[in-house]
Each structure stands twice: as C-alpha cells, then as structure tokens.
Amino acid sequence: xxxxxxxxxxxxxxxxxxxxxxxxxxxxxxxxxxxxxxxxxxxxxxxxxxxxxxxxxxxxxxxxxxxxxxxxxxxxxxxxxxxxxxxxxxxxxxxxxxxxxxxxxx
Numbered sequence: 681x682x683x684x685x686x687x688x689x690x691x692x693x694x695x696x697x698x699x700x701x702x703x704x705x706x707x708x709x710x711x712x713x714x715x716x717x718x719x720x721x722x723x724x725x726x727x728x729x730x731x732x733x734x735x736x737x738x739x740x741x742x743x744x745x746x747x748x749x750x751x752x753x754x755x756x757x758x759x760x761x762x763x764x765x766x767x768x769x770x771x772x773x774x775x776x777x778x779x780x781x782x783x784x785x786x
Contacts, residue, residue, distance in 0.1 A: 691742075691754040694735045700743050707747050708776065711740040715778055734760070741767050748774060 700707070714737040725733065738757060741764065745752035750770045757763045768778065 686758065687760055688755050688757040690731075691735055691738055691757050694739050695742065695754055700747070702747075704744065704747050707740070707744040711737070711744050712779060714740045715780060719780065738764065745770060750774070 714733070718733050718737055724730075738754075738760065742752045742754060745767050748771075750767065752767055771778065
C-alpha cells in the first residue's frame with residue numbers, strides 16, 4: 681500500500697460526514713475567520729500548522745459552497761490552488777466577496 685496521503689484525502693477526513701445544517705451566514709463567518717487565520721502569523725508557520733490552516737479554510741469553503749448549491753467536493757482538491765480559485769470565483773458570481781488578499785496564489 682502506498683504511504684503517500686494526498687491532500688484531498690486529508691480534506692475528506694477533516695470534513696467528516698459532511699453534514700452541516702448551519703445557516704449560510706454562520707458558514708460564511710467560519711470561512712472569513714479561517715481565511716484570516718491564514719495570515720495571522722508574521723513568521724512562517726510550521727508545516728503542520730500551515731497544513732491545518734489550509735484544511736480549515738478549504739473545509740469551510742466546501743461547506744459554504746455546498747450550502748449555496750455550488751458543486752464542491754474534497755476529492756476535487758488534487759490541485760488545491762486551482763480548486764480554491766474556482767470555488768472562490770463561484771462565490772464572487774453569487775455576490776460574495778471575501779475580505780483581504782487571496783490567501784493562495786492563483
């Protein structure tokens with residue numbers, strides 16, 4: 681068996697069962713908060729912490745998108761930067777502009 685764990689596998693585990701019935705405003709607040717945490721440290725974060733922040737952001741992004749009927753799945757994060765950009769763009773099309781700089785390069 682291969683010992684390499686893909687980011688999409690970690691994201692799937694982080695999302696758990698995927699059931700989230702919180703209102704959209706709470707999901708948006710979680711997304712904005714997780715986005716802000718990506719920039720919270722002035723120094724470079726340890727790898728594990730940086731990974732946890734990315735998983736938190738991407739999980740929040742998937743949950744909000746799913747709530748808004750935007751097709752989103754952890755399995756599509758084989759190229760995380762590309763999938764984040766796509767989902768963020770889908771939010772923009774729905775009138776949701778996230779504050780602050782893009783946390784990831786396009």
